[in-house]
Amino acid sequence: xxxxxxxxxxxxxxxxxxxxxxxxxxxxxxxxxxxxxxxxxxxxxxxxxxxxxxxxxxxxxxxxxxxxxxxxxxxxxxxxxxxxxxxxxxxxxxxxxxxxxxxxxxxxxxxxxxxxxxxxxxxxxx
Amino acid sequence: xxxxxxxxxxxxxxxxxxxxxxxxxxxxxxxxxxxxxxxxxxxxxxxxxxxxxxxxxxxxxxxxxxxxxxxxxxxxxxxxxxxxxxxxxxxxxxxxxxxxxxxxxxxxxxxxxxxxxxxxxxxxxxxxxxxxxxxxxxxxxxxxxxxxxxxxxxxxxxxxxxxxxxxxxxxxxxxxxxxxxxxxxxxxxxxxxxxxxxxxxxxxxxxxxxxxxxxxxxxxxxxxxx
Numbered sequence: 001x002x003x004x005x006x007x008x009x010x011x012x013x014x015x016x017x018x019x020x021x022x023x024x025x026x027x028x029x030x031x032x033x034x035x036x037x038x039x040x041x042x043x044x045x046x047x048x049x050x051x052x053x054x055x056x057x058x059x060x061x062x063x064x065x066x067x068x069x070x071x072x073x074x075x076x077x078x079x080x081x082x083x084x085x086x087x088x089x090x091x092x093x094x095x096x097x098x099x100x101x102x103x104x105x106x107x108x109x110x111x112x113x114x115x116x117x118x119x120x121x122x123x124x125x126x
Numbered sequence: 127x128x129x130x131x132x133x134x135x136x137x138x139x140x141x142x143x144x145x146x147x148x149x150x151x152x153x154x155x156x157x158x159x160x161x162x163x164x165x166x167x168x169x170x171x172x173x174x175x176x177x178x179x180x181x182x183x184x185x186x187x188x189x190x191x192x193x194x195x196x197x198x199x200x201x202x203x204x205x206x207x208x209x210x211x212x213x214x215x216x217x218x219x220x221x222x223x224x225x226x227x228x229x230x231x232x233x234x235x236x237x238x239x240x241x242x243x244x245x246x247x248x249x250x251x252x253x254x255x256x257x258x259x260x261x262x263x264x265x266x267x268x269x270x271x272x273x274x275x276x277x278x279x280x281x282x283x284x285x286x287x288x289x290x291x292x293x294x295x296x297x298x299x300x301x302x303x304x305x306x307x308x309x310x311x312x313x314x315x316x317x318x319x320x321x322x323x324x325x326x327x328x329x330x331x332x333x334x335x336x337x338x339x340x341x342x343x344x345x346x347x348x349x350x351x352x
Contacts, residue, residue, distance in 0.1 A: 004201030007194035014191060018128030075179040118129060125132050 021072055022118050028065055029115040032058050033108050036088070040104035043092060051100070052092050059085050073114065081110050134170075134188040138162060138195050146215060157214050157264050159203070163196045214263040221259035224272070234261055245269060291339035300330040300348070310337065320345065 039054035062069075062085060069078055088103040116123070141162040156164065167189055174185035203210040218230050220241060231241065241259070244267040250256055255275040260268045280287035294306045296317060307313065317329060324345040326332060336344045 001201070003197055007197035007201070010190065011194045011198070014131055014187060014194075015128075018131045018187075022128045071181050071183055074181065074184075120128055120132065125129055125136070 019120075022120060024068075025072065025118045026115045028061075028069075029111040032062060033111045035061065036104050036107050036111070039088075039092070040101060043097060043100040043104070046097075048092060048095050052089075055085070055089055055092055059089070072118075077110075077114055077117075081107070081114070084110055130184055130187045131191050134166075134191040135195060138166065138192055141166065142199075142213060146213070159196060159199055159213055163192055166192055217263060217268075218261040219258065220261055220267070221253070221256050224254065224257055226253075236261070241267075288340060290342060293336040293338040293342075293344060295334065295336050297329060297332045297335035299334075300332060302329060312337075 035054050035058035039051045039058065042048075042051035042054060062081070066078075084103065084107045088100065088107055091099040091103050142158055145158040145161055170188045170192070171185050174180045174182050199213060203213055218234050219227055220230055220234070220236065221227065226238075226241070231238075242253070245251075245253060245256065245259070248267065248269040250269055250271065255271050256269055257272045258268075258270040260270075262268055294310060295303050296307050296310070296312065297303065302314060302317065307317070314329075317335065320335065320343055321327070321329065321332060324343075324347075326345070326347055331348050332345070333348045334344070334346045
């Protein structure tokens, strides 16, 4: 009976950690998306310094969670998003509004897709 | 992580249902629950090992989930017969009082040839000697012959059969098994005496030496040392 109780407790713990992880990933992706959108808006208004600063904050936040994301996300997703971030940086540095807009949209889509993959919905489970 | 957890639970339950539908002949001496766990665990554990881009957690979470599901379901099965029958099924009587139960054979999708194979594996060549043949929940066939065809026991013959117990290894490939020797209350001097008695010279030349409770010694020397 002890073993079964331990198994039930472990299942509950895994489920609880999974829910926490889903929330944490969702929150991280949401925060990153907000920063990238701010950066894109600033770029649209030709405020390149602000755009760069917002994007650098986003990159810093992404890199700060490297240890965590390395454990819970597929490494291909991490590498793709990191590449997208640096591609966006390049466009902001070269002050190319159209490319910045497109690269920002790409980063946002990747962030949404990562959050969706970890969320408990019908599509991601099946 | 959460998605892996839910996916694992769904696949686990689905496989149990699938294996139950496939029937006992697919099992190969494992209960459905054990088979599902064994099949899934090996594949799940291999994935993060083969692909270093996949976090180890993607293997650990499903394996732990499976292990817990298996423990919980087997725990409930032990306590509740109805649940056990639902998960593992119930034994099928293929031969009842010497008569082949054809409906049960069809239900288990077992042909007469396959029944004969199983009977031969059980040492039976004449089907008329079988009183009961039961296909167990793990896919093995238990064969119970009529009493007149059963092997005679020493008790039935009113013979006094000595029970020598389990032989214990005292020397294995030239090494003395000290713990076993102590357990039997013997020492190396006794071993040397036995070696000399069997025409040997040295413990190092002994491949295997066992002794049972009655003191009967089995002695085998290493090849080329005799």
